[in-house]
Amino acid sequence: MFVIMDIHASSEDITRVENRIRELGYQPHTIHGDTRRAIGVTGNRGTEDRIYLEGLPGVQQVIPVTKPYKLAGREIKPENSVVKVGDVRFGDGGVVMIAGPCSVESRDQTLRIADLIASRGAHMLRGGAYKPRSSPYSFQGLGEPGLEILAEAREQTGLPVVTEVVNPRLAPLVAQYVDMLQIGTRNMQNFELLKEAGKLGIPVLMKRGMSATLDDTLMSVEYIMSHGNHDVVVCERGVRTFTSHSRFTLDVNIIPAFKEVCHLPIIVDPSHSSGKRSGVIPMALAGLGAGADGLMVEVHHDPDHALSDGPQSLLPEDFQELMDLLKKVTAALDRPFKIRSSAVGVKA
Amino acid sequence: MFVIMDIHASSEDITRVENRIRELGYQPHTIHGDTRRAIGVTGNRGTEDRIYLEGLPGVQQVIPVTKPYKLAGREIKPENSVVKVGDVRFGDGGVVMIAGPCSVESRDQTLRIADLIASRGAHMLRGGAYKPRSSPYSFQGLGEPGLEILAEAREQTGLPVVTEVVNPRLAPLVAQYVDMLQIGTRNMQNFELLKEAGKLGIPVLMKRGMSATLDDTLMSVEYIMSHGNHDVVVCERGVRTFTSHSRFTLDVNIIPAFKEVCHLPIIVDPSHSSGKRSGVIPMALAGLGAGADGLMVEVHHDPDHALSDGPQSLLPEDFQELMDLLKKVTAALDRPFKIRSSAVGVKA
């Protein structure tokens, strides 16, 4: 932590800051520049203490150096973490494909799509039983019956399943049915939900909030980890910007930036930023190019009648095209992209 | 709803869209422009159906006209709504001042600040017992003992109290202690919490999400209203933008825009966008100038030792200065700004 003093700060101001630093149990190191003083602070454990210095007279700025996250950071754990979900491994250098419908609409719809993606080589199934919709009048998901359908789809295809949880109270129930819990973008700073997800023993897929900074994102990961769960995968799905040519702006820059400071895997959702089908494959390839550890896409056999996100869902033939491209591009990049052997036996 | 067809759309494409519109139970009205067709849709009840049209071949864009919110909108209720909290009235043309500490840190601290703001004419007390902190390692609030302190402060000063609720499970408990529930900015799209707040019988202060559009904001209000609670006050507290000279950008433009489409009151929190004391009074006056129905500010008698938000908390003398300015400016604007009579008997 550095305290930058105002150019017009008095020597009393400087002494007061130095004393406060000592009072907090740290050491001040005052540097005398040509025009001002700056005070390095050593011994501090986090960034929280800045608030006890920022308001003092003569202080221009307090600059934190120590990162506010611990468990998520590479400073404590330099090597990559691998998160296992069934036989799927995130973060081992390979590329994981999660696919499925936006919502679980019916048993037939979900089993059909599950077969479809399994037969084309997807590694995991996604599908929402509880849907956090912007409108109270929109389809809110099937609830527990939806979870049962997902469990049946897993049974049938062998694919591990990820689904969203929206209420801390329901998290234990959801965890019984699926292999991985998803925290949605609108709940990334629903800390009660994060704490609950931290206490359950299954991996978490945490979507980045639509206006979350990298530090915000890592602090939410830290909530989950500090409550006991280190199996966290982050998902970039697009952020709010001034543009309107896409629903959100896929922030590909966060992929290398995240990997530089955090040892956990990060994947990309190309469907939600585009908001329409024609953008999904380009954004999937962009995410892969940026270095993502996996992709999550929405697929529907009849998107024009889907109860949610139809316009951005890939058709079966689009999904096939994407898988074919991924096979070739991952090979060119020398990154493993296994087509599951279970894919063989599935009836599509 | 309008469906804009691509300039190269075929007549089959157009017929398909017209048929789908009829299939959905609505009427198509096709307009033949020089270069393209556009199809007006009448009879539709909301905006949800756009997803069944957007993906069809030849469709360039679907433009919704009907607003996705009903209860919150002026189309159903053109006149202003007044929300009453004890003897405080939001939205009657006057200006309401809510003040208090960021966090309830102790009985002594809270009672002291409550007295301080009451004696200077504030209308309501704020203070957090449950704190949604970005870091799991930061002070998370006193919990229920904090609620008891707030209730005591109300007893002592006569000021109605507002406090944040962060977990749907705890909402009924919180509602027993205070006069108004606050939904924080990070929970504006925590729909489970909104539903719960809609079911309890007390007024809600809903903070706008830091990247929520006006429509997003109104849809979250709609969640609360559609679950039975029409006593909602919205609070603008700054949005995420590219700037770094303030923590958030106070979006004063939303005040007149909100009032144009929604009948509910809207207030401004000038503390969180500034992030530092010197910006709070200017932002409070900016919010008032823009037409806000009230203000919510953080006040602390010893901000350098506050457990949260010290640097942006007003000192007692700052708060006095703000109240003096508000008295004069509200008079100039011909807007009522009552100094509570209870303020007289309070020991400060």
Place this chain on the structure above:
Amino acid sequence: MFVIMDIHASSEDITRVENRIRELGYQPHTIHGDTRRAIGVTGNRGTEDRIYLEGLPGVQQVIPVTKPYKLAGREIKPENSVVKVGDVRFGDGGVVMIAGPCSVESRDQTLRIADLIASRGAHMLRGGAYKPRSSPYSFQGLGEPGLEILAEAREQTGLPVVTEVVNPRLAPLVAQYVDMLQIGTRNMQNFELLKEAGKLGIPVLMKRGMSATLDDTLMSVEYIMSHGNHDVVVCERGVRTFTSHSRFTLDVNIIPAFKEVCHLPIIVDPSHSSGKRSGVIPMALAGLGAGADGLMVEVHHDPDHALSDGPQSLLPEDFQELMDLLKKVTAALDRPFKIRSSAVGVKA
């Protein structure tokens, strides 16, 4: 400047950075924290040298302390600067009102509006002779004949005139006709134009770029000042954000932030952020509340037929209402707001 070393940096890395700092002619001050080293740099004159350190092995971050601007900053000139344009003074604590049409459309239109605003007490006339329109097919302004009309309007009303300049080559011509040159928001980083404006001897009104940070803005001011012209007034006119309820988001937070670091005046344009008439008065009052030294608004007697910006132009009666409000609010804030004596003799 501080150089933060990576936690895993080697002692060779640290020595290399220290040597490079000395090689650049500065002094390194290495601080030994618990987990990492940080190196304070003294003796450096600007922020440019960071680029020679950022790329070195083991360097995590370089944090500049010295501001990149000199002449614009309060460190060199702590007291407020007053910029005079004719008998109008920006930055002396008072509030300046600049009003007029978006474009000079005709002699009759401009003289009529000039009379109208003068008779209601405006202090300066604005009007565009060269219009930087987003579309090449839109009205581009009358050019030099427009300048002649502005000069005639000044003659008639006694109001100093400000108009935009869009081409460095034409700047000297424009400067012959008017009292203040405007640099538009789209040209805030057109450095060739800034240099030219710096060489001419008349005051400059520089609009903030729509995505300019505070530092960007001050560096553009620095361009003008470093080329010899210290009479610069900055204008906040709204920034690009994710919102769509207004055309731009008026960044009121920049007013106190700007005044903290810069001695020059700053005014607010409430017309362009709103994009519509109903938002202009609220944004004008918001800007005033935030502490602006003046306002610039668009006024038109027949906005429905205006060649540009009609929907956001105030009608004569709106302008009267705004002036009446400003009189009362500036009095409440104890800020001078002179109604020009010349206003008396003008025929409206």
Place this chain on the structure above:
Amino acid sequence: MFVIMDIHASSEDITRVENRIRELGYQPHTIHGDTRRAIGVTGNRGTEDRIYLEGLPGVQQVIPVTKPYKLAGREIKPENSVVKVGDVRFGDGGVVMIAGPCSVESRDQTLRIADLIASRGAHMLRGGAYKPRSSPYSFQGLGEPGLEILAEAREQTGLPVVTEVVNPRLAPLVAQYVDMLQIGTRNMQNFELLKEAGKLGIPVLMKRGMSATLDDTLMSVEYIMSHGNHDVVVCERGVRTFTSHSRFTLDVNIIPAFKEVCHLPIIVDPSHSSGKRSGVIPMALAGLGAGADGLMVEVHHDPDHALSDGPQSLLPEDFQELMDLLKKVTAALDRPFKIRSSAVGVKA
């Protein structure tokens, strides 16, 4: 164009709007919905006329349908345009690599880097002789001597050269020396410069403004095209958002969105959004994945001593790695990526 009437609009309001539409020479088509009227307008030629309708009583919103750009749009020219610069072709399905130093610093530096990139297969050389720097105290470029060096580098390597032009007055001079003019991001709405670029006979590389919407971008292209020059290539280089983990956010979503509406080529600059070397290759691959027609990267043999942009410049070995990856990935995507035959004879 659609005019959406307010739900409370009177029949006089509607008649007034219909009459105004006819007065403008167009046809109104009024649609009677359950709760409101909407009026389709046919016969209009652009979007400019919306301003004559937006301000009328009872009008809630005017929605343009016709795009404001003509020459740039696919409606007029559905097939892709190929822009030729020497023997380089943008937009023919292949991928073009432009590389070179940020600034021309010296003859030796530029010739050395030109050789380096040529020998590794780059297709064009970039380098700045006029540098639009945020600070007036930063290196501003060598000017005309820099142009001479670029011409010599072209002579030596056979690579066509692109360089930035910052002043309309100097544009003809610059055009004499190089093969393609670059318009920088800060000048994308410097319309005087665009007009001048439109009049010269050489291809233009126009960088997207850092807060330009897709429509803004296309309107600036339209400025160039409408002044006679149809050889325009657009470059996405990152936009201003709330994030700070990268200098700008590379907006990969604009690539497919641009291609949907515009027939011109679009390339990606991965260097400026990253702001540091480690992000450049991932962003280059992301841009390629999104469908870009080419890439432009900064390369320097001694970036620690570069006069500008050193930290984000690729080292020779990085550039080699990028070219190797591109060869493999373009092959996987079945997109031509020719290594120039001239590369053979060059001494590196």
